[in-house]
Amino acid sequence: MSELITATAADLAAKLAAGEVSSAEVTRAHLDRIAAVEPSVNSYLHVSEQAIATAEAIDARRAAGEQLPTLAGVPVAIKDVLCTVDMPSTAGSRILEGWVPPYDATPVRKLRENGLVPLGKTNMDEFAMGSSTEYSAYGPTRNPWDLERIPGGSGGGSAAAVAAFEAPLALGSDTGGSIRQPAAVTGSVGVKPTYGGVSRYGAIALASSLDQVGPVTRTVLDAALLHDVIGGHDPRDSTSLTDVWPSFEQAARRGAQEGSLKGLKVGVVKELAGGEGFQPGVLARFRESLELLEQNGAEIVEVAAPNFEYAISAYYLILPAEASSNLAKFDSVRFGLRVTPQGGGTVEQVMAATREQGFGPEVKRRIILGTYALSAGYYDAYYGSAQKVRTLIQQDFSAAFEKVDVLVSPSAPTTAFKFGEKTADPLSMYLNDLTTIPANLAGVPGISLPAGLADEDGLPVGIQFMAPARADERLYHVGAALEALLVDRWGGPLLHRAPQL
Amino acid sequence: MSEITPEVVAHLADLARIALTDDEIQKLTGELGSIVDNVAKVSEVATPDVEATSHPIPLSNVFRPDVPGETLTPAEALAGAPEHASDRFKVSAILGEEQ
Numbered sequence: 001m002s003e004l005i006t007a008t009a010a011d012l013a014a015k016l017a018a019g020e021v022s023s024a025e026v027t028r029a030h031l032d033r034i035a036a037v038e039p040s041v042n043s044y045l046h047v048s049e050q051a052i053a054t055a056e057a058i059d060a061r062r063a064a065g066e067q068l069p070t071l072a073g074v075p076v077a078i079k080d081v082l083c084t085v086d087m088p089s090t091a092g093s094r095i096l097e098g099w100v101p102p103y104d105a106t107p108v109r110k111l112r113e114n115g116l117v118p119l120g121k122t123n124m125d126e127f128a129m130g131s132s133t134e135y136s137a138y139g140p141t142r143n144p145w146d147l148e149r150i151p152g153g154s155g156g157g158s159a160a161a162v163a164a165f166e167a168p169l170a171l172g173s174d175t176g177g178s179i180r181q182p183a184a185v186t187g188s189v190g191v192k193p194t195y196g197g198v199s200r201y202g203a204i205a206l207a208s209s210l211d212q213v214g215p216v217t218r219t220v221l222d223a224a225l226l227h228d229v230i231g232g233h234d235p236r237d238s239t240s241l242t243d244v245w246p247s248f249e250q251a252a253r254r255g256a257q258e259g260s261l262k263g264l265k266v267g268v269v270k271e272l273a274g275g276e277g278f279q280p281g282v283l284a285r286f287r288e289s290l291e292l293l294e295q296n297g298a299e300i301v302e303v304a305a306p307n308f309e310y311a312i313s314a315y316y317l318i319l320p321a322e323a324s325s326n327l328a329k330f331d332s333v334r335f336g337l338r339v340t341p342q343g344g345g346t347v348e349q350v351m352a353a354t355r356e357q358g359f360g361p362e363v364k365r366r367i368i369l370g371t372y373a374l375s376a377g378y379y380d381a382y383y384g385s386a387q388k389v390r391t392l393i394q395q396d397f398s399a400a401f402e403k404v405d406v407l408v409s410p411s412a413p414t415t416a417f418k419f420g421e422k423t424a425d426p427l428s429m430y431l432n433d434l435t436t437i438p439a440n441l442a443g444v445p446g447i448s449l450p451a452g453l454a455d456e457d458g459l460p461v462g463i464q465f466m467a468p469a470r471a472d473e474r475l476y477h478v479g480a481a482l483e484a485l486l487v488d489r490w491g492g493p494l495l496h497r498a499p500q501l
Numbered sequence: 502m503s504e505i506t507p508e509v510v511a512h513l514a515d516l517a518r519i520a521l522t523d524d525e526i527q528k529l530t531g532e533l534g535s536i537v538d539n540v541a542k543v544s545e546v547a548t549p550d551v552e553a554t555s556h557p558i559p560l561s562n563v564f565r566p567d568v569p570g571e572t573l574t575p576a577e578a579l580a581g582a583p584e585h586a587s588d589r590f591k592v593s594a595i596l597g598e599e600q
Contacts, residue, residue: 100580209556313539317543333592335582338584344594345594346595346597352519352520355517356519356522359519365532365533368513372505372513375516382537384547386540387553387554388553430536442557469558
């Protein structure tokens with residue numbers, strides 16, 4: 001494989017700045033890789049036709065002596081949930097097939113302003129509903145570690161793209177784990193920022209009180225660099241935080257230095273670190289990472305979060321409720337598909353026929369469930385109670401963060417499962433998200449990074465750190481510290497052990 | 502046990518404007534029944550003394566000066582519409598024959 005596609009974004013940025021390589025060369029290497037492996041991986045729903053021209057324009061600006069932002073000239077893949085003016089944006093759904101939005105999502109605009117080169121749009125479960133990409137209307141993405149297995153979801157396309165060296169960086173969105181769980185099962189890195197840390201403007205909404213856009217990469221430093229680009233206040237998103245954020249790049253660089261873990265208090269969430277459904281190989285790698293943290297000066301304590309066991313139930317009431325409302329806009333009038341029943345029909349009949357044909361099974365399931373949860377007579381029992389559970393989960397987090405600096409758990413209870421294993425029983429798919437959902441309900445940030453390979457199947461295992469709201473910096477610090485220790489122990493990045501495609 | 506029957510699912514589908522087939526209604530009745538039984542667990546801890554949280558980070562209303570911002574042109578706004586006439590979205594008949 002070309003060094004241009006295995007290099008980290010940080011290394012590519014340094015080589016581009018030093019004039020050792022051009023953005024056009026880097027971009028072409030990635031387009032070649034995409035052409036070579038896409039028939040087996042299917043990470044991309046659309047590959048940009050302007051990528052080379054964009055890269056050449058960056059090269060010209062650099063040649064003219066312009067001082068460019070750090071990541072200028074580095075290619076990036078974009079989850080199809082984010083609006084792009086120059087590429088279709090379908091959110092993995094037939095109802096938006098071919099739709100080209102009239103505006104860019106704010107994180108996309110920031111990529112362009114910083115000179116990054118969009119390579120294309122990545123596959124996902126329809127409207128981000130799923131944990132496997134099996135609910136994409138355009139066929140599943142395959143896990144580069146084993147093409148018979150899922151790459152996680154909903155952002156399986158972005159995770160597989162970086163894991164298969166089809167992009168050094170990607171954007172994802174995380175509503176209940178859609179960045180972190182795919183990172184875990186593909187051996188890559190994913191960060192869900194603090195709610196409001198990255199603008200949601202132009203991100204096709206799933207559940208507005210849970211959705212958050214974030215970086216998908218191969219290293220913690222690369223995630224930090226990308227987060228620095230996309231984060232910050234945006235007046236176009238009224239839930240965007242006005243905080244001035246520290247440099248996450250600097251946090252990652254400090255974390256990677258020797259001795260950075262001394263005195264750090266790490267809390268193991270008892271409810272998320274074992275029990276029914278956790279694979280032995282996942283727990284073995286998790287415990288090894290804890291030992292490594294401890295040997296290097298971190299203090300490991302166990303903390304209880306008794307209400308986390310209600311998180312999945314609350315999530316699968318709040319999410320469908322918000323989704324049923326957000327997806328009402330797909331009405332066959334303003335954009336997307338229109339299906340007219342035989343012999344015509346009223347606007348309501350056209351709408352119902354359009355939504356029947358345009359939505360897939362999981363989207364229908366959740367819209368109907370959300371409509372039920374919001375119905376008169378059931379509202380208090382379901383949606384109202386779920387909102388109370390949300391309060392209790394936030395209280396569990398607050399109590400835990402009084403004792404520790406960061407919390408830790410496996411990112412997902414198992415390694416990548418096989419296609420079809422969980423589609424017959426929707427509930428079994430939902431239970432897969434138990435480790436990632438609490439962070440979304442409380443709005444706190446989380447990172448997943450590789451912890452090794454499970455003994456029983458040789459597939460990647462992820463470890464998750466969570467920090468208090470607004471303390472995303474801590475994730476980059478501890479994440480980079482553990483990553484440095486593990487890579488040293490492995491003798492190189494984990495992804496270099498993935499089979500050749 | 503939940504109260505999800507095929508009639509309930511058909512009614513919800515009507516409210517949600519999705520023309521489900523009979524097969525879909527049958528399948529969803531079983532699936533939703535088991536999901537609802539499971540998520541009903543929230544009521545175990547959602548006691549009256551617990552306050553509800555609608556939003557992860559408390560925020561008050563956000564305002565901006567009432568001045569025109571950047572907006573889409575009519576052509577941009579209509580670019581993705583299935584059907585439009587002059588500068589307007591075109592919809593199917595609002596009223597059916599029985600109305």
